[in-house]
Amino acid sequence: MSEKASDAFRTISEVAEHLEIPPHVLRFWETKFTTLRPLKRSGGRRYYRPDDVALLERIRDLLYNEGFTIKGAQKHIGGRQARGAAMGDGNGATDDLAEAFTTLGSAREALAQLRKTVGG
Numbered sequence: 001m002s003e004k005a006s007d008a009f010r011t012i013s014e015v016a017e018h019l020e021i022p023p024h025v026l027r028f029w030e031t032k033f034t035t036l037r038p039l040k041r042s043g044g045r046r047y048y049r050p051d052d053v054a055l056l057e058r059i060r061d062l063l064y065n066e067g068f069t070i071k072g073a074q075k076h077i078g079g080r081q082a083r084g085a086a087m088g089d090g091n092g093a094t095d096d097l098a099e100a101f102t103t104l105g106s107a108r109e110a111l112a113q114l115r116k117t118v119g120g
Helices: 010-019 023-032 050-065 070-085 092-119
Strands: 046-048
Touching: 010 023, 010 046, 023 046, 023 050, 046 050, 050 070
Parallel strands: none
Antiparallel strands: none
8 A cells, every 4th residue: 555645545455455354344344333434436436535544444453453342343433533522632533524514514504595495
């Protein structure tokens, strides 16, 4: 993975090779960890952001090195993110998520107003 810039998006095969995990395990983890959301392009091809790769590294360490179960890792990761948001720790991933929710809320409000205007 060192050939690309550190902020470049990675394919599932690149991430799987980096983490030494089969790609199907990464797809499975996507179903278990809701904060893990790689971009999906045409044909469902996944592209992982640097934050996604960091999260996957943490999940791998929790499951394989620290002996967590999936459920335990979910609680650990979810609890840390909730605490970070509550404390305003400046965590980039948490800040990005909060911004995304704010943007989503604004978009929903705008859509509701548009529906009222159009009569739908």
